[in-house]
Amino acid sequence: MRIGQLSELTGTSRRLLRYYEEQDLIASTRAANGYRDYGDEYVDKVLQIRGLLDAGLPTRVIRQILPCLNSPRTISISDATPETIATLEQELNSMSERIRCLVRNRDAITSYLDDVRDATARQAA
Known part of the structure; x- marks a missing residue:
């Protein structure tokens, strides 16, 4: 999905989505025309990021724990x-x-x- 769709589905501005990408919280691929393309799984991930930010966690901490939240049975933070x-x-x-x-x-x-x-x-x- 393109950035506009992700923005609409999550209620997150395009600018914030680009910021999340700069912070290595989400990633996109680029289509031939240069547009960002996100997988469907990013809807939940963006909502999760927003919740963690709303809870007061800084992006540097979110970046470390986000992989653990996707598969909670295999928590492994090597640089904790x-x-x-x-x-x-x-x-x-x-x-x-x-x-x-x-x-x-x-x-x-x-x-x-x-x-x-x-x-x-x-x-x-």
Whole structure:
């Protein structure tokens, strides 16, 4: 698929897709006319990259762990430095805290909606 299609399917700008390529997170082949061509597997990969970036991971860390995410049973990071491990541990802790916060907020909104719905039902009755 061409870059425009990948952009549309993932909601990622063409500029970002080119940046991901510059960072060696994705790769394309070139058609005879010079257009980038991506395999279908890149839709999921780009969405995964975006999720990891949204979670706060830097591209240098994503580049190292991305191969592991494609085949989780064969995790092998030959160049996992203590710094990389520390970064991943920090990111894991940060993600866990954000998840706890999201769960609290979800539960509060659920409770609020339940109360509003109950009040609306009582008024209607």
